[in-house]
Amino acid sequence: MNSHQAIKISDRVYWVGAIDWELRDFHGYSTSRGTTYNAYLVLGSNPILIDTVKAPFWDEMLARISSIIDPTKIDYIISNHAEMDHSGCLERAIETFKPKQVFASKMGIKALEDHFHFNHSITELPNKESLTLGDANFTFLETRMLHWPDSMFTYFANDGILFSQDGFGMHLATSKIFADQNDPAILRHEAAKYYANILLPYSNFVTRLLAQFPSFNLDVKMIAPDHGPIWRNPNDINTILNWWSNWAAQKFYPKAVIAYDTMWQSTAKMAHSIADGLLAENIEVKVMPLSGSHRSDIIAELLEAGAFIVGSPTINQQLFPTVAAMLCYFKGLKPQNLIGQVFGSYGWGAEAIKLLQDELKTMQIELVENPVSVKYVPTAEVLTNCRDLGINIAKQLTAKLEK
Numbered sequence: 001m002n003s004h005q006a007i008k009i010s011d012r013v014y015w016v017g018a019i020d021w022e023l024r025d026f027h028g029y030s031t032s033r034g035t036t037y038n039a040y041l042v043l044g045s046n047p048i049l050i051d052t053v054k055a056p057f058w059d060e061m062l063a064r065i066s067s068i069i070d071p072t073k074i075d076y077i078i079s080n081h082a083e084m085d086h087s088g089c090l091e092r093a094i095e096t097f098k099p100k101q102v103f104a105s106k107m108g109i110k111a112l113e114d115h116f117h118f119n120h121s122i123t124e125l126p127n128k129e130s131l132t133l134g135d136a137n138f139t140f141l142e143t144r145m146l147h148w149p150d151s152m153f154t155y156f157a158n159d160g161i162l163f164s165q166d167g168f169g170m171h172l173a174t175s176k177i178f179a180d181q182n183d184p185a186i187l188r189h190e191a192a193k194y195y196a197n198i199l200l201p202y203s204n205f206v207t208r209l210l211a212q213f214p215s216f217n218l219d220v221k222m223i224a225p226d227h228g229p230i231w232r233n234p235n236d237i238n239t240i241l242n243w244w245s246n247w248a249a250q251k252f253y254p255k256a257v258i259a260y261d262t263m264w265q266s267t268a269k270m271a272h273s274i275a276d277g278l279l280a281e282n283i284e285v286k287v288m289p290l291s292g293s294h295r296s297d298i299i300a301e302l303l304e305a306g307a308f309i310v311g312s313p314t315i316n317q318q319l320f321p322t323v324a325a326m327l328c329y330f331k332g333l334k335p336q337n338l339i340g341q342v343f344g345s346y347g348w349g350a351e352a353i354k355l356l357q358d359e360l361k362t363m364q365i366e367l368v369e370n371p372v373s374v375k376y377v378p379t380a381e382v383l384t385n386c387r388d389l390g391i392n393i394a395k396q397l398t399a400k401l402e403k
């Protein structure tokens, strides 16, 4: 018996992707719940494959396709995104299935050629134009920088499905193919984490796309991304679109994130006192020691926060390495609308404080109040200063929210 069955998602479309239960790192993003690589098979007079899967999952995709049709019957392949978790099996699929045509966006063709250096001919899909392939009607939307220059959505008009590649996706390995079959809290958490780690720097493009969306006049009954579950009913579709709209706008709430590392618990004690001050002013707080918190989880918490407070000991005149690595990662992701401040302990030189402030200024985080630093171990007075810092940041955040 074929152990990998295709799953029917609409009248004419089957999911033929792969579940990666084991993935724990997606180039620096901790994927603690694994992921899926979603590929889709559109049946009709001329079967069409939309996207493929990461190269090691060829057998799984092939088995799922074979559970429905002879794969050599596939006449067309549409590649929405050149990143190798979706194009990794494209060349093998072209050579095995021998489709009549392969399609991608203009930038997609360049990206695929630069990845695979192959001689296969790929046909360009003009942006916002419709195309009929046999009895299947499609419209293509370039979504440049969401999140690569080549990125494209494909709308299958017959069944009202928007194949959105990475858009509206998440890293979540699940055998429950539809969003409404999964735990809503996990969906929100993983969708936010995906947005924060993959899409955040491109939020202006997201906002523009969502604003233009109604003008495309697409009757979207289902959003089928390339990772995670499929959004299939109007409520769920509205939910993911609203999440994305708010995240792209960098809407923030009375919430603060304190991230730090510590050598002998001095910086940790300071973090706890700052948190105490924030809590006293009714601000939600996430205290995230880098010894136990991955930077990709911290940016996920920061997505809806209004304040970011960072602590580091000074070690050999530098930032603690985990703190420096986190800030390097965050500078690329470009979170917006944050106020913040820094803190930390030192032995004989407090270089980390200035280094931290410089990093936060580079990130365009508005520094409010004054930093707190301490030689070696904080006294009760220093911890009171930390608590006061928390209180004052909370007041500034509340005032900013009331504006």
Ligand code: FEO
Pocket: 081, 083, 084, 085, 086, 147, 148, 166, 226, 227
């Ligand atoms: Fe899932 Fe940008 O690849």
